[in-house]
Amino acid sequence: MQEKKVYLSTVVKTAGAFIAFLIGSGFATGQEILQYFAAYGLKGLLTAGMMALLFIYVSASFSSAGYEQQFEKNSDIFKYYCGKYVGTAYDYFTIAFIFMSYVVMIGGSGATLNQHFGVPYVAGSLIMVVLSAATVAMGLGKIVDIIGCIGPVIVVLAVSLGVAAVLRDPSKIAVGSQLVLSGKVTLLKAGTNWFTSASSYVGFCMLWLICFLGAIGKSSHSRKEAIIGTSLGTVGFTAGCLAMMLGLLSHIDLVANTQIPALILAGTFSRTLATVFSAIIFLGIYTTAVPLLWQVVSRFAAEKTKKFWLLTVILAAVGCFVGLALPFNRLVNIIYGINGYVGILLLLFIVVKDVKTYVLSPKAEAAAERN
Numbered sequence: 001m002q003e004k005k006v007y008l009s010t011v012v013k014t015a016g017a018f019i020a021f022l023i024g025s026g027f028a029t030g031q032e033i034l035q036y037f038a039a040y041g042l043k044g045l046l047t048a049g050m051m052a053l054l055f056i057y058v059s060a061s062f063s064s065a066g067y068e069q070q071f072e073k074n075s076d077i078f079k080y081y082c083g084k085y086v087g088t089a090y091d092y093f094t095i096a097f098i099f100m101s102y103v104v105m106i107g108g109s110g111a112t113l114n115q116h117f118g119v120p121y122v123a124g125s126l127i128m129v130v131l132s133a134a135t136v137a138m139g140l141g142k143i144v145d146i147i148g149c150i151g152p153v154i155v156v157l158a159v160s161l162g163v164a165a166v167l168r169d170p171s172k173i174a175v176g177s178q179l180v181l182s183g184k185v186t187l188l189k190a191g192t193n194w195f196t197s198a199s200s201y202v203g204f205c206m207l208w209l210i211c212f213l214g215a216i217g218k219s220s221h222s223r224k225e226a227i228i229g230t231s232l233g234t235v236g237f238t239a240g241c242l243a244m245m246l247g248l249l250s251h252i253d254l255v256a257n258t259q260i261p262a263l264i265l266a267g268t269f270s271r272t273l274a275t276v277f278s279a280i281i282f283l284g285i286y287t288t289a290v291p292l293l294w295q296v297v298s299r300f301a302a303e304k305t306k307k308f309w310l311l312t313v314i315l316a317a318v319g320c321f322v323g324l325a326l327p328f329n330r331l332v333n334i335i336y337g338i339n340g341y342v343g344i345l346l347l348l349f350i351v352v353k354d355v356k357t358y359v360l361s362p363k364a365e366a367a368a369e370r371n
Contacts, residue, residue: 004221004222004225005221005222006221006222006224006225006228007221007225010220010221010225010229011225011228011229011232012148012152012229012232013144013145013148013229014063014144014148014216014220014225014226014229014230014232014233015152015229015230015232015233015236016147016148016149016150016151016152016233017144017147017148017151017216017233017291018059018151018209018213018229018230018233018234018237019151019152019154019155019233019236019237019240020147020148020150020151020152020154020284020287020288021147021151021208021209021212021287021288021291022205022208022209022233022237022288023151023154023155023158023237023240023284023287023288026104026108026332026336027158027240027241027244027284028108028154028158028262028280028281028282028283028284028285029108029111029112029259029260029261029262029263029281029284029285030244030248030255030260030261030262030263030265031108031259031260031261031332032332032336033241033244033245033248033261033262034187034188034248034255034256034261035187035188035189035190035332035333036190036191036197036198036200036201037197037241037244037245038176038180038187038245038248038249038252039180039187039188039189039190039197040180040181040189040193040194040197041176041177041178041180041181041249042173042174042177042249043181043193043194044194044245044249045242045245046194046195046198047194047195047197047198047201048198048238048241048242048245050194050195050198050199050202051198051201051202051238051241052234052235052238054198054202054347055202055205055230055234055237055238056230056231056234058202058206058209058347058350059209059213059227059230059231059233059234060226060227060230060231061350061354062077062209062210062213062214062217062230063213063214063216063217063220063223063226063227063229063230064217064223064226064227065077065080065081065214065217066213066214066215066216066217066218066220066226067217067218067220067222067223067226068223070218071214071218074211074214074215074295074298074299075091075095075211075299077210077211077214078090078091078094078210079091080353081346081349081350081353082346082349086349090346091299093342094207094210094211095295095296095299097204097207097335097339097342098207098208098292098295098296099292099296099315099319100335100339101204101208101288101292101335101336102132102289102292102293102296102315102319103319103322103323103331103335104323104331104332104335104336105128105132105285105288105289105292105323106125106128106129106289106319106320106322106323106324107125107323107324107331108281108285109124109125109127109128109282109285109286109289110122110123110124110125110128110323110324111124111259111260112124112260112263112278112281112282112285113127113278113282115259115260115263115278116260116263116274116275116278117278121324122324125320125323125324126320128282128285128286128289129316129317129319129320130316131286131289132286132289132290132293132316133293133312133313133316135286135290136290136293136294136297136312136316137308137309137312139303139304140215140294140298140303143290143291143294144216146290147286147287147290147291150283150286150287151287152236154280154283154284154287155236155237155239155240157277157280158240158243158244158262158280158284159239159240159243159244160243161243161244161247161262161265161266161277162240162242162243162244162245162246162247162248162265163243163247164247164269165246165247165248165250165251165265165268166243166246166247166250168250169250170250172249172250172251173246173249173250176248176249176250176251176252176253177249179252179253180249180252185252185253185256186256186257187256187257188257188333190333190336190337190340191337191340199340199341199344200336200337200340200341200343200344201336201340202340202343202344202347203339203340203341203342203343203344203346203347204336204339204340204343205343206343206346206347207339207342207343207346208292208295210346211295211299212291212295213226213230216229244262247265248261248262248265251264251265251268254268260281262277262281263277263278263281266278293312293315293316293319296315297311297312297315
């Protein structure tokens, strides 16, 4: 397939959609950053570094596969990497996990509005259900346009909050790290150490991203355009993770074991900032809830059909019902933790496929030409 030119506007939109998709309730609330990064003190920096490298690789692979293969169905990308039988198993498992992740988003929205505004948990969850279902009904094109604009704004604000918290007293970062590593402050952890935490984090995010980035790659003007966009998104998202992690560590005594630690951090500056940031968190949850729900619905129905709209309403309602059953921090720990390791197994299939496609095949073709 002949490469076409790279459009800057599409690169920025792709990067924004990538960031927005990953922000979600876990990042925006700070709960994800607390469990996957800050829970290991300053070793969380190693978690972030490994995460960034793996994200750049898998995102480039997913978007390239989508562009080059032009999959008829988004779920065909699993068969491309894993073969017919394992790919089918991964397809159905991932759809179940993505729906469970949507449940986490619903729980996060309810917890956010409840903690700061005192809005009933049920009401906050219902607001997110309505907004996400209405946006999904518009289709993928509109989804990328909407969340692609919101994502970068949220990351900039999250980075600003983290940096401001650090600059207020940089020495508190080391103090907070020591409190965590010594066990004086106990936190829910997503792994046993920084390495397994990074592996688990990338693992569950891969299950989110694979079909979404495959679809984005398919609609890109070139393979290069898609890779630049997702790589730029990775840099922005990693910066947000690092800033938030350091900010939380500098106030670990206040945020430990809270449902919405980012909101507590914002509240240390002013009540007004906490109010603004609660809205930012809600938007961050929205930008992930929408593509998660879209992936599940689009797996079973074509866009702009009655079946698609009906499934959107039904699945959104079911997600709300389940999301009210468990506390938000437990939802993050259980659902993301378990599925992260399943995602890492998928990474092995991806590496093998890419080696065969981009390393061994070119060599075999070159040898055949010489003979």
